[in-house]
Amino acid sequence: MTDSLILGLSSGSACLATCGMVMFPYLMAGSAGVKRIAVDLSLFLATRFIIYFILATLAWYFGQAIFTNSLVRNIVPGILYIVFAVMLVWYSIGSGKKPGCPARIVTTVNNRRFVPALFIILTKGATQGTLSQSYLAFLTFFIGSSVWFLPLPLAGKIHKREVIKNIGILATGLAGIIFMIKGLTNLIGGIVNG
Amino acid sequence: MDNSLKISGMEKSFWKSLLFSLPMILITFMFITGGRPNFSDPYEAIALLSVFLLVNILFFLMHFSGKTDRYRAVLFILFAFSLSYTLIRNMLEIRHSMSFSQADLLECKIPFCHLVIPMMILPAAFTKSIIFPGSIISGFANISSMVVLWITATIVLGRGFCSWGCFYGGWDDGFSRVRKKPVIKKINSLWKWMPFAVLLMVALSAALTMLPTYCDWLCPFKTVTEFEKVTSVESAAKAGVFLTLFGGLVVVLPVMTRKRTQCSFLCPLGAVNSLSNKITPFTVKIDKTACTQCFKCVEACPLYALTKEDVNAGKVSVFCSKCGKCVDACSKKAIHYGIKGIPAGTMKSFSRNLFLFVSFLFMAIFSSGAIISTLQNLLKLIF
Numbered sequence: 001m002t003d004s005l006i007l008g009l010s011s012g013s014a015c016l017a018t019c020g021m022v023m024f025p026y027l028m029a030g031s032a033g034v035k036r037i038a039v040d041l042s043l044f045l046a047t048r049f050i051i052y053f054i055l056a057t058l059a060w061y062f063g064q065a066i067f068t069n070s071l072v073r074n075i076v077p078g079i080l081y082i083v084f085a086v087m088l089v090w091y092s093i094g095s096g097k098k099p100g101c102p103a104r105i106v107t108t109v110n111n112r113r114f115v116p117a118l119f120i121i122l123t124k125g126a127t128q129g130t131l132s133q134s135y136l137a138f139l140t141f142f143i144g145s146s147v148w149f150l151p152l153p154l155a156g157k158i159h160k161r162e163v164i165k166n167i168g169i170l171a172t173g174l175a176g177i178i179f180m181i182k183g184l185t186n187l188i189g190g191i192v193n194g
Numbered sequence: 195m196d197n198s199l200k201i202s203g204m205e206k207s208f209w210k211s212l213l214f215s216l217p218m219i220l221i222t223f224m225f226i227t228g229g230r231p232n233f234s235d236p237y238e239a240i241a242l243l244s245v246f247l248l249v250n251i252l253f254f255l256m257h258f259s260g261k262t263d264r265y266r267a268v269l270f271i272l273f274a275f276s277l278s279y280t281l282i283r284n285m286l287e288i289r290h291s292m293s294f295s296q297a298d299l300l301e302c303k304i305p306f307c308h309l310v311i312p313m314m315i316l317p318a319a320f321t322k323s324i325i326f327p328g329s330i331i332s333g334f335a336n337i338s339s340m341v342v343l344w345i346t347a348t349i350v351l352g353r354g355f356c357s358w359g360c361f362y363g364g365w366d367d368g369f370s371r372v373r374k375k376p377v378i379k380k381i382n383s384l385w386k387w388m389p390f391a392v393l394l395m396v397a398l399s400a401a402l403t404m405l406p407t408y409c410d411w412l413c414p415f416k417t418v419t420e421f422e423k424v425t426s427v428e429s430a431a432k433a434g435v436f437l438t439l440f441g442g443l444v445v446v447l448p449v450m451t452r453k454r455t456q457c458s459f460l461c462p463l464g465a466v467n468s469l470s471n472k473i474t475p476f477t478v479k480i481d482k483t484a485c486t487q488c489f490k491c492v493e494a495c496p497l498y499a500l501t502k503e504d505v506n507a508g509k510v511s512v513f514c515s516k517c518g519k520c521v522d523a524c525s526k527k528a529i530h531y532g533i534k535g536i537p538a539g540t541m542k543s544f545s546r547n548l549f550l551f552v553s554f555l556f557m558a559i560f561s562s563g564a565i566i567s568t569l570q571n572l573l574k575l576i577f
Binding site: 002005006009010140143144147163166167168169170171174175178181184185188189192 | 384385387388390391392394395398399402403405407411426427428431435
């Protein structure tokens, strides 16, 4: 649960940069009121919630079909965690090198068309013992990533956007490192315990 | 003639500093001896007197020399090493190991440390539960006394707690003084926001899991206090993380950069304390009219709290821990301790004396127990 939340928290800034700015283009212009943004945001988060619910179900069913024995169940996700975690760190470093206009981050992310955090949570969902555990993993991921969207209605009034962006970039890198360790633990644990 | 004037000036300054130190001497005597000194154990008596003298000589020298950081650092570093020594010695005596078992966890026998506080706030507010397996009101390092101490110190000193009260800060402060010149001179300023990223993650993950996640996975000071017994791949991975972070952020990077990198780039409590700098009455001020923009203060700052832009703007950032290193580095006395509401460049001496009295007294009272215990034990070992 902790790692899903951390992953959500770390990727939330990226979600905000990719989805947030695309879904709410008027944010940058500052032309919409708090109420309008709050309504649109609620709809957006509800849609995300439903999509995650579906993804949690699909990931778990695929996991049951693919990870048939305990060795595979530890080693394959371990490798996947490491690969995606490296990508997450790389993504964080990449974001750090491109300061300035948020629109530029959108371009960068869209050009890559890849969200490592989503793949990590899909891997996690696929390796859970029960469907409800998969739902819980996605739910905590959803909560973590949604935290970033909460100040959105007040976006026009937030003066320290650069600071929030910096914290987001660092959180992404940190989550990458955490999942790298988790991947290594899974991999070594799988090999040691057979 | 000049020499005699100089000597008489020094004499005057000596008596003035001694007079200023008198309240400190009385208060520390009361706290260190408990008002009734017991000299039945010679080792304890020697340790007690030595610490009492050390504390008061350091305070006297701060006033007499006008320098702050070098004397603060002596007690601060001693405090960190002594506390770890005392804690490890106690654990080895009681448990015969530095690791704690599941039974210790279940019986709430883990000593509390202030780094847990950021993780405790949300669970305590929403569920009225304390997520740390320690004793609430009784025993060594209990939760309530530590929280009260931290709140009091933070309200008064702000992030000054990190340089005058934290019993871990002395580790990287100590290592940051090993080299005379830094090997790594420039670090991306983005990193100074890392403690906020860590705070965000540990506070929310602790609220959701009801576990002190920072202690579980990230705290480098587990290396010099206590840690989970290595019984699985996961606990081995945790031990690896603790050792790597301690080696990297507390030893190697401070030596290479001459900065307190653990405090600057990891500590979530440092992030909370930075925010508390907004409410504390004490601050560090820059007198723009006296500043020659030599930026020696920027170079001296151990926490990356001061940038050239800050100096040009005439104010220090929220990351300032009021250690006094920048104040000591400024030959023009343009940067000084101040009180909010009083303009920069005025009442410098009054502000400094007031701040030093409060902060040093806090550190002296807080640290003396651990240093006395360490010294007493070392004396017993040697003789």
